[in-house]
Amino acid sequence: xxxxxxxxxxxxxxxxxxxxxxxxxxxxxxxxxxxxxxxxxxxxxxxxxxxxxxxxxxxxxxxxxxxxxxxxxxxxxxxxxxxxxxxxxxxxxxxxxxxxxxxxxxxxxxxxxxxxxxxxxxxxxxxxxxxxxxxxxxxxxxxxxxxxxxxxxxxxxxxxxxxxxxxxxxxxxxxxxxxxxxxxxxxxxxxxxxxxxxxxxxxxxxxxxxxxx
Numbered sequence: 001x002x003x004x005x006x007x008x009x010x011x012x013x014x015x016x017x018x019x020x021x022x023x024x025x026x027x028x029x030x031x032x033x034x035x036x037x038x039x040x041x042x043x044x045x046x047x048x049x050x051x052x053x054x055x056x057x058x059x060x061x062x063x064x065x066x067x068x069x070x071x072x073x074x075x076x077x078x079x080x081x082x083x084x085x086x087x088x089x090x091x092x093x094x095x096x097x098x099x100x101x102x103x104x105x106x107x108x109x110x111x112x113x114x115x116x117x118x119x120x121x122x123x124x125x126x127x128x129x130x131x132x133x134x135x136x137x138x139x140x141x142x143x144x145x146x147x148x149x150x151x152x153x154x155x156x157x158x159x160x161x162x163x164x165x166x167x168x169x170x171x172x173x174x175x176x177x178x179x180x181x182x183x184x185x186x187x188x189x190x191x192x193x194x195x196x197x198x199x200x201x202x203x204x205x206x207x208x209x210x211x212x213x
Contacts, residue, residue: 001151002101002140003061005181006188007034008147010059013189020055022048023062042081045088057097057192058089066116074116079123090130097134097192100127101184104141104177104203128199136191140184141177141203142170149181176204183210 004027010016011031019034021027026036039048042062060082066074086098106120124137144167145151171178187209191201196209 001145001149002143002181002184003059004149005145005147006059006061006185008149009182009185009189015193016189020051043084045085049088049092052089053093055093055096057099057188058085059099059101059188059192060085061101063101063103066119071115071119075119078116078119079126082123083126086127086130090132094131095133097136097195098127098130098132099136099138099188099191100124102137102139104139106137106139108200124200134195135199136196137200138184138188138206139200139202140179140206142174142179143184144178144180146180146182176207179203179207183207186210 007019007021007027007029010019011029011034017033019031020037021029021034022037022039022042024038024040024042026038027034029036037048037051039045045052062081064074064077066078069077082100086100089096089098100123102120102124103116105114105117106124107114107117108121108124110118110122110125112118112121127135127137167178184206187201187206190209196205198205201209
């Protein structure tokens with residue numbers, strides 16, 4: 001869902017020259033500066049390394065819910081998959097900025113009681129050690145999908161359908177914990193261009209980046 005929002009903002013931004021969208025299926029978008037690259041094995045990029053050079057930034061937005069998964073399963077899909085992409089990019093395109101979509105509550109100590117938070121925190125720490133020009137972790141909390149964007153996860157779609165009338169109230173009561181797909185996409189572009197004062201950006205930090213721009 002966040003990836004759809006980031007892609008939309010990239011395509012709308014006149015300062016973005018070209019976009020390469022990599023996934024197991026096409027993005028579903030058509031645009032003169034967009035190229036879809038369907039790649040089935042997201043744990044191995046050796047066959048497409050030549051396609052990955054010359055980019056200023058990677059916005060890594062893949063992710064799954066940990067519901068119903070063991071920690072080992074969640075770690076493979078979350079940690080191993082992301083590191084496979086990031087280590088390849090750091091080697092073939094080290095001048096890029098890598099921005100990872102994490103989540104509010106990620107545990108940087110890697111020792112907390114919540115499995116998904118430990119995995120996310122360990123992944124952030126591993127990414128920060130890679131030799132990119134810069135690495136940032138975005139930790140959004142409640143994200144409102146805009147412009148017809150829908151989550152591909154059935155559970156989340158149901159949540160958003162039921163909770164749609166509550167968004168205005170949530171924004172009023174807890175504005176620091178609410179963002180939108182549009183804000184996150186615009187914030188990633190800002191950070192890719194100008195950097196940020198810290199590597200871990202919580203929801204309130206993400207919103208503030210767009211308010212200042």
